[in-house]
Amino acid sequence: xxxxxxxxxxxEGASPHNPIIPVWQEIVVGSVAFAVLCxxxxxxxxxxxxxxxxxxxxAIEGGIKRAEAAQAEANELLEQYRAQLAEARTEAARxxxxxxxxxxxxxxxxxxxxxxxxxxxxxxGRDQLAAQRESxxxxxxxxxxxxxxxxAGRIVGESLADEARSRGTVDRFINELGAGAAGGR
Amino acid sequence: xxxxxxxxxxxxxxxxxxxxxxxxxPWGHESYWFTKIxxxxxxxxxxxxxxxxxxxxxxxxxxxxxxxxxxxxxGFVRNNIAVEMIGPRGVAFAPYLTSLFLFIIxxxxxxxxxxxxxxxxxxxxxxxxxxxxxxxLFIIVGIRHHGFVKYFKTALIPPAPWFILPLLxxxxxxxxxxxxxxxxxxxxxxxxxxxxxxxxxxxLGGFAMxxxxxxxxxxxxxxxxxxxxxxLLEFLVICLQAYVFTVLTAxxxxxxxxxxx
Numbered sequence: 192x193x194x195x196x197x198x199x200x201x202x203e204g205a206s207p208h209n210p211i212i213p214v215w216q217e218i219v220v221g222s223v224a225f226a227v228l229c230x231x232x233x234x235x236x237x238x239x240x241x242x243x244x245x246x247x248x249x250a251i252e253g254g255i256k257r258a259e260a261a262q263a264e265a266n267e268l269l270e271q272y273r274a275q276l277a278e279a280r281t282e283a284a285r286x287x288x289x290x291x292x293x294x295x296x297x298x299x300x301x302x303x304x305x306x307x308x309x310x311x312x313x314x315x316g317r318d319q320l321a322a323q324r325e326s327x328x329x330x331x332x333x334x335x336x337x338x339x340x341x342x343a344g345r346i347v348g349e350s351l352a353d354e355a356r357s358r359g360t361v362d363r364f365i366n367e368l369g370a371g372a373a374g375g376r
Numbered sequence: 377x378x379x380x381x382x383x384x385x386x387x388x389x390x391x392x393x394x395x396x397x398x399x400x401x402p403w404g405h406e407s408y409w410f411t412k413i414x415x416x417x418x419x420x421x422x423x424x425x426x427x428x429x430x431x432x433x434x435x436x437x438x439x440x441x442x443x444x445x446x447x448x449x450x451g452f453v454r455n456n457i458a459v460e461m462i463g464p465r466g467v468a469f470a471p472y473l474t475s476l477f478l479f480i481i482x483x484x485x486x487x488x489x490x491x492x493x494x495x496x497x498x499x500x501x502x503x504x505x506x507x508x509x510x511x512x513l514f515i516i517v518g519i520r521h522h523g524f525v526k527y528f529k530t531a532l533i534p535p536a537p538w539f540i541l542p543l544l545x546x547x548x549x550x551x552x553x554x555x556x557x558x559x560x561x562x563x564x565x566x567x568x569x570x571x572x573x574x575x576x577x578x579x580l581g582g583f584a585m586x587x588x589x590x591x592x593x594x595x596x597x598x599x600x601x602x603x604x605x606x607x608l609l610e611f612l613v614i615c616l617q618a619y620v621f622t623v624l625t626a627x628x629x630x631x632x633x634x635x636x637x
Contacts, residue, residue: 208396210500210569211562216408217501224421225506229475236428237471240450243435250437 336361388584390576420482461626481618498568507561510625518632571610578603
């Protein structure tokens, strides 16, 4: 039909070609060429591109996800470390308190022991002193008796020693003296 | 080509015949199968296919320069035309729209390539079959989406009072199903045709003036400068018309997919 019109247009003579009547050969060539173009691009190129776009999006989103996971993990670790640190701090404080209490106890013990020791030493000294005093008193008493009897014997002119010993005069006197002194005090 | 121009300069003003170049094969002088125009179409297709296959032979997550260029061509049509016009469903149409866009823009581009300077799209055959494909594309998409009856109902019956429908339905039918393919084809064809005609007028006009009278040389030079300026303008038209054709196709598809009128 188109060729008929074309032929008619040609026969009219003014111009062999009419620019708004398509040449059917060109339609065929154009359609085939365009079909080839579409086929190859739509089959081999653009699906690949969509795939690449998707892969890129995946890569970026995956990267973000990985970063988020790492961040979360780091936060968790940090939290863990903080908790451990706090635990260690309280532990240390507890140990310090305990040590302080122990030290105080030990000090008290030592003090008590020292006091006991000193008391013991003092008591021992006192006993010793008393014993010595006792023996000294005893010695003195016998000596004073002997001296007094000797003195009296010299004054009287005869030995009173056996007499005094046999009767216990000196001892009785001293005892009376002691009792008198104790009662008088 | 310059030789050809001087030959053509004898016949000023340029005519429609300047668009119909003889067969490039030595035989069959009147044949349309192997002309400069068909050769350019084949060359266009070959160049696009070659570029994309080479650029996308081994796609990487981090693209090379060539891969990036190929991706931006597809990404431009996909995101700025298909998704923008049609919505998320537009991704399915992006491959066809990109093929269409590339085919038109490169074929247009021959119009200003030095020594070639004629676009296959200045022959209505090429815009015509592209328009027909777009026409059937949106009708088929509409029928598949809505079903035959419902599609024509939504496409033809606007939500209007019943008494105005007898007026609206023929208008809708006329604008949606008769005019669309013609307007698509003629818009592209006429732009390319006029662009080529303008370049011819100013180039051949320069030669015509110079051969008429040597004193007209300055006018000839102005005329050729105009040719250069118009070439830059043509570049704009080339990109714009390719974009418009693709956007309108996408918009028709969107209209066919739309649920409400």
